[in-house]
Amino acid sequence: MSEGLYEGMFLLDSSRFANDPTGMSEKVVALIEKMEGTVVAHRPWQDGRLAYEIEGRRKGVHYLSYFRMDPARMKEFDRACKLSEDVIRKLTIKQPEVLFQQMVAALTGETKEETPAEPKKSVKETENKTENEKETEKKSDSNVDVEEAPV
Numbered sequence: 001m002s003e004g005l006y007e008g009m010f011l012l013d014s015s016r017f018a019n020d021p022t023g024m025s026e027k028v029v030a031l032i033e034k035m036e037g038t039v040v041a042h043r044p045w046q047d048g049r050l051a052y053e054i055e056g057r058r059k060g061v062h063y064l065s066y067f068r069m070d071p072a073r074m075k076e077f078d079r080a081c082k083l084s085e086d087v088i089r090k091l092t093i094k095q096p097e098v099l100f101q102q103m104v105a106a107l108t109g110e111t112k113e114e115t116p117a118e119p120k121k122s123v124k125e126t127e128n129k130t131e132n133e134k135e136t137e138k139k140s141d142s143n144v145d146v147e148e149a150p151v
Helices: 014-019 021-034 071-083 097-108 123-127 131-142
Strands: 004-013 038-054 057-069 087-094
Touching: 004 014, 004 021, 004 038, 004 071, 004 097, 014 021, 014 038, 014 057, 021 038, 021 057, 021 071, 038 097, 057 071, 057 097, 071 087
Parallel strands: none
Antiparallel strands: 004 057, 004 087, 038 057
C-alpha cells in the first residue's frame, strides 16, 4: 500500500464552525482518519462571504489540510465528504513530495530560515556614483590585459 500526499480544501458551514471550531476541526480530521489517512497539518484558512450561494449558505470557512492516504481510498473519501453535513464542498489535490513538505512547513510555521541575499541597490543609488568611483572604474578597465585565444 503506497500512500499519496494530498492537500485538501474543505468548505465548512460558517455558523457551525463559529459555534464549535474545535469540534469542526476534529470532524475534518476524523473524516480523513476514518479512511485510514494520516493528517500531517491542518488549520482554518479563510472565513467569509461566498461568491455565490451554495446549498442556501452565503458564508463559509475554508479549512486547509495536508494528509497522507492510500489513493485507492479516495473514491470512498469523496463519498464520505459528500454525505457529511458539515462539509459543503471539498477539493483534494495530489501533491509531489517536495511541494507537500514545503507547504506543511509553511502551514505549521517550521520554515527554515535562510540567509538573505544582499539587498539590491535602487536605481538612484546606482546612478548616484561619485566621480571618484567612476574614475576608479575607468582606470581599472584600462589596466585589464586581454589575451586572445589562438585561432
